[in-house]
Amino acid sequence: MGNEMRIVTKSSKDNYIFTDVVEVEGQETTILDITNLDAIRKIVFAKDIKAIVNCAAWTNVDGAEAPEKRELVELLNAKAPENLATAMKEVGGLLVHISTDYVFGGDPYNTPCKENQKGTPTGVYGLTKLHGEQNIQATGANYLIFRTAWLYSEFGKNFVKTMLNLTSTKPLLKVVFDQVGTPTYAYDLAKAIFDIIENRKYENKTGIYHYSNEGVCSWYDFTKMIAEYAGNTACDIQPCHSDEFPSPVKRPAFSVLDKTKVKETFGVKVPYWTESLMKCMNNLKKA
Numbered sequence: 001m002g003n004e005m006r007i008v009t010k011s012s013k014d015n016y017i018f019t020d021v022v023e024v025e026g027q028e029t030t031i032l033d034i035t036n037l038d039a040i041r042k043i044v045f046a047k048d049i050k051a052i053v054n055c056a057a058w059t060n061v062d063g064a065e066a067p068e069k070r071e072l073v074e075l076l077n078a079k080a081p082e083n084l085a086t087a088m089k090e091v092g093g094l095l096v097h098i099s100t101d102y103v104f105g106g107d108p109y110n111t112p113c114k115e116n117q118k119g120t121p122t123g124v125y126g127l128t129k130l131h132g133e134q135n136i137q138a139t140g141a142n143y144l145i146f147r148t149a150w151l152y153s154e155f156g157k158n159f160v161k162t163m164l165n166l167t168s169t170k171p172l173l174k175v176v177f178d179q180v181g182t183p184t185y186a187y188d189l190a191k192a193i194f195d196i197i198e199n200r201k202y203e204n205k206t207g208i209y210h211y212s213n214e215g216v217c218s219w220y221d222f223t224k225m226i227a228e229y230a231g232n233t234a235c236d237i238q239p240c241h242s243d244e245f246p247s248p249v250k251r252p253a254f255s256v257l258d259k260t261k262v263k264e265t266f267g268v269k270v271p272y273w274t275e276s277l278m279k280c281m282n283n284l285k286k287a
């Protein structure tokens with residue numbers, strides 16, 4: 001997500017700086033550990049920061065369940081966003097934060113989920129992300145929280161890149177068809193956020209917003225489309241049930257986000273998931 005923000009902000013009239021906890025190869029990066037409030041304050045003051053887009057998080061859903069990691073996951077997913085919101089509150093700035101459909105799942109639902117639905121996480125990742133949302137709200141800062149789902153891009157490790165590899169190397173692949181949601185091309189979300197900031201659409205719009213691509217599919221359908229676009233026709237892709245892949249965290253069977261609010265509030269145009277998937281795969285081919 002952070003890498004996509006780097007791309008979309010290149011044309012900005014504003015000055016963006018990019019931070020990470022470690023040096024990023026080939027990219028201009030300011031080192032910042034967002035668990036350190038004083039370090040955030042120093043950068044906000046020195047660079048006269050008016051808005052922060054927080055793409056950092058603990059994102060390993062199963063790894064978050066390890067008891068020895070729990071404190072660190074809470075620190076990164078709950079305390080760090082609070083730190084960023086506190087720093088923005090102090091200077092009258094804006095925090096844009098990314099959250100997740102994993103704040104839901106405990107109470108199964110079967111219609112697209114709205115922003116005011118009660119959070120019922122099923123694991124540590126979702127719970128700490130929910131805490132992060134609540135901590136941001138408690139600071140009284142101006143904020144936009146975008147809950148997204150099934151994020152992929154040309155960068156890092158993600159489902160699209162994994163399935164591209166597996167469908168080109170394996171003769172047979174089983175993928176779950178009993179979990180349904182919507183993929184999100186991180187570039188699309190980054191562009192929506194950039195448009196809101198660049199055009200100052202955020203004034204008096206503090207709140208939580210849902211953003212994924214349009215449409216609905218299962219992980220099986222997603223994989224079929226990835227393989228089709230890649231021309232990986234030799235792989236026999238079979239639908240299977242989630243219990244064939246036991247995992248420490250129960251995934252929601254249906255996790256489609258309702259995007260009415262983000263579209264009506266900001267005039268965001270949300271691309272259909274297959275169109276965005278094709279764009280991402282074309283970019284991967286060029287890379």
Ligand SMILES: NC(=O)c1ccc[n+]([C@@H]2O[C@H](COP(=O)([O-])OP(=O)(O)OC[C@H]3O[C@@H](n4cnc5c(N)ncnc54)[C@H](OP(=O)(O)O)[C@@H]3O)[C@@H](O)[C@H]2O)c1
Pocket residue numbers: 001002020021022032033034035054055056057058059076098099100101129148149150151152156
């Ligand atoms: N991936 C998904 O499917 C998905 C779905 C819904 C919502 N989200 C949310 O979307 C956001 C972006 O996800 P992503 O997949 O782009 O995440 P990602 O690839 O895992 O990137 C997270 C970044 O946070 C950095 N980070 C870790 N600890 C830090 C610290 N103390 N201070 C500063 N930076 C730190 C990481 O650096 P290192 O790499 O050096 O550790 C990494 O660059 C997250 O908030 C995530 O919860 C993701």
